[in-house]
Amino acid sequence: MSELDNNSVLSQDFLDDPHNVTLWTRARYWLRQKLHRTSDWRPQGIPLYDLDSQGRSLDDSLLKRPRSFRWLWQLLATVLFAAITLTVVIGVISTTGKTPKGVNFDPHNQYWNGSHAFYPLTVVVSLDGFHPSLISERFTPFLHGLYTLNYTDKITSSPYMFPSFPSQTFPNHWTLVTGKYPRDHGIVSNVFWDQELQEEFHPGVLDPRVWANASTPIWEVLQTAYNHQGDFPFKVAAHMWPGSDVDYSSVDSVPIERTPYYKDDFDAAESLDAKLKRVLEFVDMGSLEERPQLVLSYVPQVDAFGHHHGYPIADKKNKNFREFTEVLSGVDRYVEGIVYGLEARNVSQFANVIIVSDHGMSNIENPAHIVVWEDLLDKQLRKRVEHAYGEGPMLAVTPRDHSDTNELYREITKSLKELGDLGSKFTVYLNGNFPERFQLNDVGNKRIAPIWIIPEPGYAVMNQAFAKKQKDKIVGNHGYDNHTPEMRSLFIAMGPFFERGYVEPFENVELFDLLCDLNGVAMRDRFGDTQDTLFYKKFMQDEFEDDFAYLETLYGNGTSYNQIWAGETEEEEDEDEDEDDEKIEGEESESNSDSESDSDSEDEDVSEEPTPTSSAEAATATATASSWLDSLTQEAEELVQEVVDEIQDLINNNVT
Template structure:
């Protein structure tokens, strides 16, 4: 779910909160992207018989070339790891050009962690065998697109970065944020914290943003060097071309941080559910994209220079046959009319009119929840579970009704109008809400090698204290971690940790891997 680039007036008319909820539901039901790239499998090389003389001559020539190439690389680009003024100034060679350490982070919206176990993503799994994969990555609450993409960018929980839902009311500005309206979604006043691209730009690095959800600039007027705004139904092949265009730029204009976003899997999940044929077909397509991106970097001899980090923002659960919880049965007709603002669907963040008896209405909701604990929970900012990290911001509605998996909050008048067959936004501890993490590049290879050296055996057995599991000789699965750790990973890979902004991540979390 991303901001639209359709023409919108600068001042939005007032919207009924029920209309907004139905509008958001309907916008989820979008067709998926297409991608027509072929699977470029290379044919096996045929063996040839060589004479001993040919072998000796060829070996001598190769040794000579290797010595010459190594000397030239050292003279022209310096020894890998040697700094030239600063860590970010280190130049590496792919054999023909100088490159600085580069990170490409790609978000596949709605790629549930266990989608990788369906046997439909051989290329992502191949990358994880060469690099790293997490068992899962925990999204922030609420498990929605905009709060989590900004958490990935800033390392902050929603209560800290201010994007507390895809749509919500701000009592300070008396305005509504809606993910699909440029007038709000691109207004930097909504977006708190420092995104990784701002940190990188401040450190003098070039950055590029390919449709990542968020504003084109922050309150400090910082912006990525390159910015491609959101546009729906852009084929993945075109996005790959754009990434490679940036990779192929001259050294001083080439981005060291590239962020890219792909929504087609999330759109398929909403439209047809997480177990549908369309989701599986789209999963194959995004997996092919991962292969093509890796192969393109490999063809440029960049896999030892460029780190690729694939992430998702949240998972997806089946809502094709949800059981309704009728809020009007709990609040009554007058209580329903007393709702002034409703935020955060599929949850209900409720703000009542000033003349309403909010305490009485809250009591009715709490008692109904106690009678049906398997269906929904009701929280205030004071009773919100600490693990949600979702109470310390005035944009969070004073009353939050959170449905359990398998249930929807609605009214008799609305029913399930606009309800998608797949959804997210639920408790971020739920298995179906977990996101994925796969990385490949010098970081992941070195991290794995480091743990192999520490192990008594070349295979890493399951050891919780080490944070790893081994499912085969060359597959390593990290223990689950929170997505607020991603900011510090990218900043560390870029060599600018001394410029990092404060985050909600764990201090030193990546030291065990880097």
């Protein structure tokens, strides 16, 4: 931890914000300033608000210590220490299995899991391409329990989250960690041409010149806010998160905090078991100083399958249906493994888990719903095109000469009209004329192509060579209008920070502020961010309406989404299908057993993960004790507040 300045105090604007400051926060930082008489004193929490982002002391005029009342501060310190100790003991006693109701979560506290000290932990899991309607009790039972709010009373979810446009992997993952639209953070699509750098960007490009100007990711915000002496008291671990593995060492102007303290390069072949083991390794780090407080995990399995075969979830006779449900079940077990892993380590009372996705997926009938790019412009006109990048199902066109933009636009539009009904599924936009909901208009942006061909879901424009490579009759893609039902993304958050309920659908730019709030970062330390909507506290009051019949055609009967919001019941399965399922479940059970055996032999020190039954029984057993402990904690807080007020009145009277 960094050394604290004797005159450091909590900033008044932060103290005045009731959302940010609880009694404990105010009392702790107020007392900290009073007790700074020796340099060897150490606070319990992380000293974010003692220094600004450059490491300078904050204004010290808020509180002055009267020397003649030192005994009062010693008395107050004793009382507060006893109250805090009581709270910690209560937390340890009442923390078994699920997070008990009433545990106070503070991002600046240290906590104790029974064997090690911990700072609060946040785990963010991104399930690439996972649409909320893929959740079902049959194939993803654990996610079903979370999405229906039945697993614990500390879950906040939403029917869905709006991705940013274009609804693609790289721009949306960068939006999730920066709070900016692709137009503003610079990663404008999965593939683009940077006219200024004269460089092409595509997945796998780690050129720091491209990424250095692309807004400020959450790991830089957090590591900068807490890093005052180069000791990185706050560490972020990013496991394969897009954009986290860029090496900025060749760019002198980029601070070291822009790289996550721990980062793992992308590995498409990594199994979910290996991924789970790696995430829990971060939690299992032995010392407080080396353990990260934010862990980001990227899971590409669902998206990878969808690109090859689409989502065959609504067609049980599809040859790929069974394989797809196995992929879904594997991802479900991965999320379950993270939650149970945290519970087994007794850290749930100060660990929050957020599950999101970046976009959905749309099935494309091949070749009936595909337009070939070479059919839209003749050979001579195509020579006037410098770049034509496939943006998922779309095409972004950059002319060699900007003066050719309008002519190329007219010719493409004309060719699409000549294709009749097929062509009517495509719209051609000029940069500056995008729909407002895209948040993409910026004619001066050197990364946004001047012409975009954007189809409706279920259709795509491809170059001839790529179209010939599509082998399946149904393929999947994304990138469409971010407000179409097919592109919806997932949001589930659980842990002591959250309350039980559903919030209205929201844009994924909001997640950045949630991560800042979870980790105690003041607005002024958010690199220009000036507004926090607190979306996660705006719970739905009215009935939710949607086109549930259309969603059933896309995702089949029995989705958790339609069960929750439309009261849909799952149809009974045929006996033959049930027998097949039992056979597969038996095989999975044997596989899991072998996997657990291998894991035990590799790492005997890792605690055994609790079963759902043991967790539920433990939570029930502690319910009665938690009730009176909650009451006792509240009374202790009120007592401390009275002591604080009494002593402050004495000081004020003495000063005047």
